[in-house]
Structures are given as C-alpha cells and as structure tokens.
Amino acid sequence: MSDDAPLESDRLDGAPHPRDTARLFGHAGPEAEFLTAATSGRMPHGWLLTGPRGIGKATFAWRAARFLLATPPVAANDMFGAPPPPTSLDIDPEHPVARRMAALSEPGLYLLRRPVDDKDAKKLKTVITVDEVRGLKGFFHMSAGDGRRVVIVDSADEMNPSAANALLKELEEPPEGAVLFLISHRPSGLLPTIRSRCRTLRFTALDDADLAAALIQAGSEPPEGIALANLAQGSVGAAITLGEQGGPALYGDIMRLMDTLPNMDRALALKLAEATAGKAGEARFALTLSLLETALARAARLGATGQAPPDITPGEAATLARLAPTPARARDWANLAQSLTARARQGKAVNLDPAALIFDIFLDLDRTAARLAA
Structure with a gap:
C-alpha cells in the first residue's frame, strides 16, 4: 500500500479494496442462492458469509449491498404484474448508488470495521469495539423510512466480546x-446466538482458473507452476501476499530445513529466524508461522x-513421508503444529523476541523428529 493510501483494515496490501473489485469469480452458487432470496420477497435480515480468508467474501458483500440499495425491493405478495426479476447482482458502475458506495458516501450503507487508533493515526485498532457497533443505532435512526439499509461487518471475527x-x-x-452481512473466516469463534440469527452462505476455495482470473483483475500476475x-x-x-513476500522461496527454505531433521541445519534455522526480527520482520514472522x-x-x-500431495518444492513428498510415515506420527506432528504456532503468536503478542520464538520452534521440531525416530 502506498504511503498516501488510507488505512483500511478490510483492504489487503497490494490489492484493490473489495468495493472496487468489478467481478466475483468462482462463487456462482452463493450468488444464485442470495439472488433467489432477494427476489422472492423473503429476504433474511442477517447473512453470515463464511470460508477461507481472501477468496471473495467481502467482494460478494459489496456486490450484494450495491444490488440491494440500487434495486427496489420485491414484496412477497406483489409478484403479479411486476417486471421480470433480476438475473444477476451486477449494477452499472455509473449508477448513483454504485458511485456513492465507491466514494464511501452512500447513506444507506454502514461499514463496520476496525477504525484508526485514537492514540496513533498511523495505526488501526486491533479489534472492533462496542463504540463502533453503537454507531449502528444512529445509522438506523437517521436512515429510518429511507428503504433498505445495509451493514457490512468486515470482519465479525475481529469484534471483542462487548461488540459481539x-x-x-x-x-x-x-x-x-x-440487511446485515457478517464476514467471517472462523465462524466457530462467533457467538452461537449470532450464527443462529443469520443465514449462512459458504464460500469455497477457488480453482486454478478462477484464482488466475481473480489475480489478473486485482492487478497481480497469475501463479506460474505449482x-x-x-x-x-x-x-x-x-496468493497476493505470498507473491509479494516471496512465499514459495521461503517455503522451499523451510522444507530444506525439515529435510535435515533430526540433525537440524542450525545455520539455516538461525538465518530464517533472524529474518523475522524487528519491526521490518513482522510480516516475515507471520508468513513463516503460516508456512510452517x-x-x-x-x-x-x-x-x-x-x-x-504434489510437490510444492522438489523432494517435499519424500521429506514429509520420512517424518510422518504412519497415522500415529501424523497425529504427533499435527498436535505439535497447533501448540507451537499458538505459543509463538502468544509470545509475539506480549513482545517477546520474534526471532527467538521462531528458533525455539525449529528446536522443538528437531527434538520431536529425534524422539519419533528413536
């Protein structure tokens, strides 16, 4: 993101904001399900959009919001003589609603997201607080009688308990x-009562063709190779984050390190750990944990x-098969992964040295490999 770009918690660095994304690839099923509800006169007031991060849930929410605010509602008992129902969520980008939404000036839309920190205008709050949610009361009051009102919560996972x-x-x-759209990458972490009051739309990972098309639309190169x-x-x-931060190369280094277990290449481990140090290494720390x-x-x-699975890096399958040749060994590695990375994130949250945290993970991997090989 450029230095003069606004701080937006729902914008991914290196990609356009979901409100500026013209097309949604690979999610015809959820779009059709929503369109049926929207044109039947029986629109649920709460929609929970679930699925992995970065696959288009927010793009869908903005498309659906544009559609609702630009399309007159259909009453359940007012179908006779009505014009044919819309067959897509597409809205002309020159439509007044579309133009106002692009400028964040549409009075019928409320965007609930992490705001800029009150104490530091160069940072965002770490959570959505109850103060942001309380703004809904004013929004609903001021827009009363103006037809549809739409709320996008991006993401519901970031609400603290009071906000939830x-x-x-x-x-x-x-x-x-x-109509409220709640975007969630981890719906199991939401209050069960929130989930029960929403209709769920599930979004799945894009296939290779849709991923490539979506990346081209976002201004990024489609992935080459596997x-x-x-x-x-x-x-x-x-894909955008991995491409910008050298994810494939880092994954290759991690696999080379794992190939040396249980006689770990300490020089390589130290090199990978030191790359996560300091403020400049924050993104590298998160990426290293994710790829581990x-x-x-x-x-x-x-x-x-x-x-x-197909090798991501040469020789990967052979390394993984040596480390986890049986279901029992597989469980050991799966349990270790959860505990180690959770511990590292907790340590980072209380300002422990990130390089030391990563190096400790590598040491634990080496000890585990030695124990399992004994």
Whole structure:
C-alpha cells in the first residue's frame, strides 16, 4: 500500500479494496442462492458469509449491498404484474448508488470495521469495539423510512466480546428493511446466538482458473507452476501476499530445513529466524508461522492418508513421508503444529523476541523428529 493510501483494515496490501473489485469469480452458487432470496420477497435480515480468508467474501458483500440499495425491493405478495426479476447482482458502475458506495458516501450503507487508533493515526485498532457497533443505532435512526439499509461487518471475527453482544441485539431486533452481512473466516469463534440469527452462505476455495482470473483483475500476475497456487490454497488474498513476500522461496527454505531433521541445519534455522526480527520482520514472522503450519499440515495429511500431495518444492513428498510415515506420527506432528504456532503468536503478542520464538520452534521440531525416530 502506498504511503498516501488510507488505512483500511478490510483492504489487503497490494490489492484493490473489495468495493472496487468489478467481478466475483468462482462463487456462482452463493450468488444464485442470495439472488433467489432477494427476489422472492423473503429476504433474511442477517447473512453470515463464511470460508477461507481472501477468496471473495467481502467482494460478494459489496456486490450484494450495491444490488440491494440500487434495486427496489420485491414484496412477497406483489409478484403479479411486476417486471421480470433480476438475473444477476451486477449494477452499472455509473449508477448513483454504485458511485456513492465507491466514494464511501452512500447513506444507506454502514461499514463496520476496525477504525484508526485514537492514540496513533498511523495505526488501526486491533479489534472492533462496542463504540463502533453503537454507531449502528444512529445509522438506523437517521436512515429510518429511507428503504433498505445495509451493514457490512468486515470482519465479525475481529469484534471483542462487548461488540459481539451489541451486534447480537441488532440482529435480534433488526429495523425494517435492514440487511446485515457478517464476514467471517472462523465462524466457530462467533457467538452461537449470532450464527443462529443469520443465514449462512459458504464460500469455497477457488480453482486454478478462477484464482488466475481473480489475480489478473486485482492487478497481480497469475501463479506460474505449482508452488504459489498450492500454497495459496485457492485464496486470492493469500496468493497476493505470498507473491509479494516471496512465499514459495521461503517455503522451499523451510522444507530444506525439515529435510535435515533430526540433525537440524542450525545455520539455516538461525538465518530464517533472524529474518523475522524487528519491526521490518513482522510480516516475515507471520508468513513463516503460516508456512510452517502448512508444511506440518501436509506432513500430517500424508501420514494419515498415505497419499502424497504434489510437490510444492522438489523432494517435499519424500521429506514429509520420512517424518510422518504412519497415522500415529501424523497425529504427533499435527498436535505439535497447533501448540507451537499458538505459543509463538502468544509470545509475539506480549513482545517477546520474534526471532527467538521462531528458533525455539525449529528446536522443538528437531527434538520431536529425534524422539519419533528413536
């Protein structure tokens, strides 16, 4: 993101904001399900959009919001003599609603996301607080009688407990004409009562063709070869981040390190750990943890199923098969992955040295490999 670009918690660095994304690839099923509900006169007031991060849930939410605000509602008992119902969510970008939404000036839309920190205008708050949710009351009051009102929560996973309870009250007694879109990458972490008051639309990972098309639309190069496409796991957001941060090369280094277990190449381990140090290494720290989780998950899957996935990096399958040759070994690696990366993230949150945290993970991997090989 350029220095003069606005701070937006729902914008991925290196990609256009979802409100500026023209097309949605690979999700015809959820679009058709929503369109049927929207044109039947029986529109649910709450929609929970679930699926992996970066696959188009927010793009869908903005498309659906444009459609609702630009299309007159259809009453359930007012179908006779009505014009044919719309067959897509497409809205002309020159439509007044579309233009206002692009400028964030549409009075019928409320965007609930992490705002800029009150104490530091160069940072965002780490969570959505109850103060942001309380703004909904004013929005609904000021727009009363103006037809549909749409709320996009991006993402619902980032609400703190007070904010979640405040939003629940709005879902329990929604104003007439209000529609709320809750974007969630981890719906299991939401209040069960929030989930129960929403209709769920599930979004799945993009296939290779849709991923490539979505990346071209976002101004990024489509993945070449198997490495980036497999690491991205059908996520446009992940593919952009991995491409910009050298994800395939880092994954190759991690696999080379794992290939030396249980006699770990300490020089390589130290090099990878030191790259995560300091403020400049924050993104590298997150990426290293994510790719470690990917490597261990692939090892566990191979051990559990006996099926080797296509190599992301040369020789990967042989390394994973040696480390996790049986389902029992697979469980050991899967359990270790969860505990190690969770511990590292907790340590980073309390300002422990990130390089030391990563190096400790490598040491634990080496000790585990030695124990399992004994």
